[in-house]
Amino acid sequence: MVTVYILINCTAGKTLSAAKKVAKIKGVKEAAAITGPYDIIVKAEAADLKDLGEFVIEQIQAVEGVERTMTCVAV
Amino acid sequence: MVTVYILINCTAGKTLSAAKKVAKIKGVKEAAAITGPYDIIVKAEAADLKDLGEFVIEQIQAVEGVERTMTCVAV
Amino acid sequence: MVTVYILINCTAGKTLSAAKKVAKIKGVKEAAAITGPYDIIVKAEAADLKDLGEFVIEQIQAVEGVERTMTCVAV
Amino acid sequence: MVTVYILINCTAGKTLSAAKKVAKIKGVKEAAAITGPYDIIVKAEAADLKDLGEFVIEQIQAVEGVERTMTCVAV
Amino acid sequence: MVTVYILINCTAGKTLSAAKKVAKIKGVKEAAAITGPYDIIVKAEAADLKDLGEFVIEQIQAVEGVERTMTCVAV
Amino acid sequence: MVTVYILINCTAGKTLSAAKKVAKIKGVKEAAAITGPYDIIVKAEAADLKDLGEFVIEQIQAVEGVERTMTCVAV
Amino acid sequence: MVTVYILINCTAGKTLSAAKKVAKIKGVKEAAAITGPYDIIVKAEAADLKDLGEFVIEQIQAVEGVERTMTCVAV
Amino acid sequence: MVTVYILINCTAGKTLSAAKKVAKIKGVKEAAAITGPYDIIVKAEAADLKDLGEFVIEQIQAVEGVERTMTCVAV
Numbered sequence: 001m002v003t004v005y006i007l008i009n010c011t012a013g014k015t016l017s018a019a020k021k022v023a024k025i026k027g028v029k030e031a032a033a034i035t036g037p038y039d040i041i042v043k044a045e046a047a048d049l050k051d052l053g054e055f056v057i058e059q060i061q062a063v064e065g066v067e068r069t070m071t072c073v074a075v
Numbered sequence: 076m077v078t079v080y081i082l083i084n085c086t087a088g089k090t091l092s093a094a095k096k097v098a099k100i101k102g103v104k105e106a107a108a109i110t111g112p113y114d115i116i117v118k119a120e121a122a123d124l125k126d127l128g129e130f131v132i133e134q135i136q137a138v139e140g141v142e143r144t145m146t147c148v149a150v
Numbered sequence: 151m152v153t154v155y156i157l158i159n160c161t162a163g164k165t166l167s168a169a170k171k172v173a174k175i176k177g178v179k180e181a182a183a184i185t186g187p188y189d190i191i192v193k194a195e196a197a198d199l200k201d202l203g204e205f206v207i208e209q210i211q212a213v214e215g216v217e218r219t220m221t222c223v224a225v
Numbered sequence: 226m227v228t229v230y231i232l233i234n235c236t237a238g239k240t241l242s243a244a245k246k247v248a249k250i251k252g253v254k255e256a257a258a259i260t261g262p263y264d265i266i267v268k269a270e271a272a273d274l275k276d277l278g279e280f281v282i283e284q285i286q287a288v289e290g291v292e293r294t295m296t297c298v299a300v
Numbered sequence: 301m302v303t304v305y306i307l308i309n310c311t312a313g314k315t316l317s318a319a320k321k322v323a324k325i326k327g328v329k330e331a332a333a334i335t336g337p338y339d340i341i342v343k344a345e346a347a348d349l350k351d352l353g354e355f356v357i358e359q360i361q362a363v364e365g366v367e368r369t370m371t372c373v374a375v
Numbered sequence: 376m377v378t379v380y381i382l383i384n385c386t387a388g389k390t391l392s393a394a395k396k397v398a399k400i401k402g403v404k405e406a407a408a409i410t411g412p413y414d415i416i417v418k419a420e421a422a423d424l425k426d427l428g429e430f431v432i433e434q435i436q437a438v439e440g441v442e443r444t445m446t447c448v449a450v
Numbered sequence: 451m452v453t454v455y456i457l458i459n460c461t462a463g464k465t466l467s468a469a470k471k472v473a474k475i476k477g478v479k480e481a482a483a484i485t486g487p488y489d490i491i492v493k494a495e496a497a498d499l500k501d502l503g504e505f506v507i508e509q510i511q512a513v514e515g516v517e518r519t520m521t522c523v524a525v
Numbered sequence: 526m527v528t529v530y531i532l533i534n535c536t537a538g539k540t541l542s543a544a545k546k547v548a549k550i551k552g553v554k555e556a557a558a559i560t561g562p563y564d565i566i567v568k569a570e571a572a573d574l575k576d577l578g579e580f581v582i583e584q585i586q587a588v589e590g591v592e593r594t595m596t597c598v599a600v
Contacts, residue, residue: 002499003182004260005182005184005191009143012136012137012141012142012143012144013133013136013137016128016129032153032155032224033128033224033225034155034222034223034224034225035079035127035145035146035147035148035222035223035225035410035411036145036146036147036220036221036222036223036410036411036412037145037220037411037412038222041155041222049452049523049524049525050525052260052525053241053258053525054241056525058238061237061238062237062238066237067237068234068237069237070186070187070260070261070262071186071260071261071525072184072185072186072187072188072191072260072261073184073185073186073260073499073523074182074183074184074499075183075184075185075499075500075502075503075506075521077199078407080407080409080416084368087361087362087366087367087368087369088358088361088362091353091354107378107380107449108353108449108450109380109447109448109449109450110304110352110370110371110372110373110447110448110450110560110561111370111371111372111445111446111447111448111560111561111562112370112445112561112562113447116380116447124152124223124224124225125225127225128225131225145411145412146225146411147409147410147411147413147416148199148223148409148410148411149199149407149408149409150199150200150202150203150206150221150408150409150410154410159518162511162512162516162517162518162519163508163511163512166503166504183503185260185261185454185502185520185521185522185523186260186261186262186520186521186522187261187262187520202410203391203408204391208388211387211388212387212388216387217387218384218387219387220410220411220412221410221411222410222411223410227574228482229335230482230484230491257453257455257524258524258525259455259522259523259524259525260522260523260525261520261521261522261523262520262522263522266455266522274527274598274599274600275600277335277600278316278333278600279316281600283313286312286313287312287313291312292312293309293312294312295335295336295337295486295487296335296336296486296600297335297336297484297485297486297488297491298335298484298485298486298574298598299482299483299484299574300483300484300485300574300575300577300578300581300596302424303557305557305559305566332528332530332599333599333600334530334597334598334599334600335485335486335597335598335600336485336486336487336595336596336597336598337486337487337595337597338597341530341597349377349448349449349450350450352450353450356450370561370562371450371561372559372560372561372562372563372566373424373448373559373560373561374424374557374558374559375424375425375427375428375431375446375558375559375560379560427560428541428558429541433538436537436538437537437538441537442537443534443537444537445560445561445562446560446561447560447561448560459593462586462587462591462592462593462594463583463586463587466578466579483578485529485577485595485596485597485598486595486596486597487595
């Protein structure tokens with residue numbers, strides 16, 4: 001099991017709605033809108049690194065308003 | 076009362092007009108166009124963190140030319 | 151109650167030991183060593199912003215190996 | 226011969242497809258999708274700096290989904 | 301007289317053409333396409349800070365392909 | 376008259392004490408400890424750019440705990 | 451097997467000597483001194499994420515002159 | 526001939542003295558103290574990339590107060 005933290009930047013004005021949608025994605029344990037250089041922080045779990053790549057890229061990045069994601073893998 | 080400083084990046088060519096519009100938003104105490112990695116610096120006050128989230132996201136990010144905002148909370 | 155995420159950079163070689171110490175600080179709900187531009191991610195709770203300032207600055211920054219902290223406030 | 230490493234950011238959702246296309250460009254020795262602040266890392270070789278400028282700008286940046294490239298020259 | 305260095309990011313694929321156009325703007329002493337986190341570096345001179353604001357924003361940012369400018373003032 | 380905003384990073388654990396000392400420096404109009412990538416934000420005024428260089432470098436950077444300063448000039 | 455790219459910053463003046471030492475560490479496939487925001491780029495392989503954490507932190511960060519490492523995991 | 530721009534960060538309080546020393550190094554065409562995220566900007570020329578590596582690392586980084594250098598190669 002791989003645990004990751006994903007720092008997300010959103011299009012201006014889309015943070016709150018994107019955070020709500022991201023929170024409902026399978027594997028996402030937590031999603032919060034935050035101040036500072038990132039707009040949303042997500043904690044998620046994936047089966048392995050391959051799953052992570054497809055999970056992050058295909059699910060979270062498909063949410064409207066998500067502009068950039070940066071994935072940090074717990075080690 | 077929460078005091079925040081908001082560092083704003085604008086679409087190329089929109090800084091001066093965006094700064095003027097941001098300065099008129101309720102709660103904004105100061106808005107200046109600046110050199111360096113950010114285009115506008117704003118000082119603003121909100122009643123609490125919930126108010127801040129909605130204030131920043133709904134008012135400032137709705138200004139034409141505002142591309143990204145980074146909020147720094149005074150502690 | 152204020153919830154914050156704190157992104158921490160450590161002195162080279164001190165990440166794992168610092169993460170263990172940070173995890174024991176009162177108010178810290180979670181502390182994980184991560185890949186990417188930050189070395190540790192922390193989720194913490196403080197009573198209010200004043201408490202946060204003193205909490206972050208006096209407790210986490212006092213841990214050996216903690217070089218920089220960036221606090222992101224949940225909104 | 227100039228060896229360069231190119232760190233690429235992609236439009237959300239385009240990383241995997243862009244990485245595959247970049248890998249086929251002449252001069253590209255390696256292209257991998259990665260976690261962290263960049264989406265793809267490329268190792269490439271060019272005859273000289275002039276060639277590099279035209280190579281990077283005209284070939285890689287023309288790939289769909291490539292948003293920004295940062296070139297690091299091996300010294 | 302104010303001397304400034306302007307670090308410019310361009311839309312992917314527009315660096316070389318933008319550098320040529322920027323080089324012809326009045327007050328620009330030098331414009332070079334570069335590797336690394338910025339795409340073009342410009343040295344320019346303005347009569348004063350007010351002139352600088354209008355010079356940078358209205359002339360350089362109007363060039364096709366210029367996405368962001370960061371101005372550094374010589375002190 | 377030149378108005379500047381200075382974003383300051385401090386040595387871990389020194390933010391609050393440094394902010395108090397910076398606030399007393401001549402020309403400093405405001406100094407606040409903040410969350411996010413910078414530790415202190417300062418608003419200051421200098422007679423001209425030469426004055427600014429010497430003001431920033433010699434006064435603020437001499438405060439114990441000040442590690443880096445980034446000056447943004449109001450335009 | 452986990453493949454990672456590690457972007458390293460060195461103390462001023464230590465890049466070339468650190469790159470040579472890092473290249474000899476077990477698991478490191480490639481280490482090159484580069485221009486731009488990072489000083490050395492490393493390609494390495496680890497058995498799994500746990501191994502990676504200990505590998506990066508204990509071996510590379512122990513090299514004299516290595517100031518910061520940022521690990522990017524191939525996905 | 527390789528032309529490079531080097532963006533330098535200095536230890537707090539050392540910018541002006543470091544800029545003067547860097548300006549005297551062979552190959553340096555221009556060195557100016559600047560506002561923003563970097564403290565000094567240098568324009569320099571080297572015979573080739575190998576020369577550049579040794580030139581940057583051995584000469585500029587040896588100047589007292591120089592903490593980090595980022596080299597951008599003109600293409």
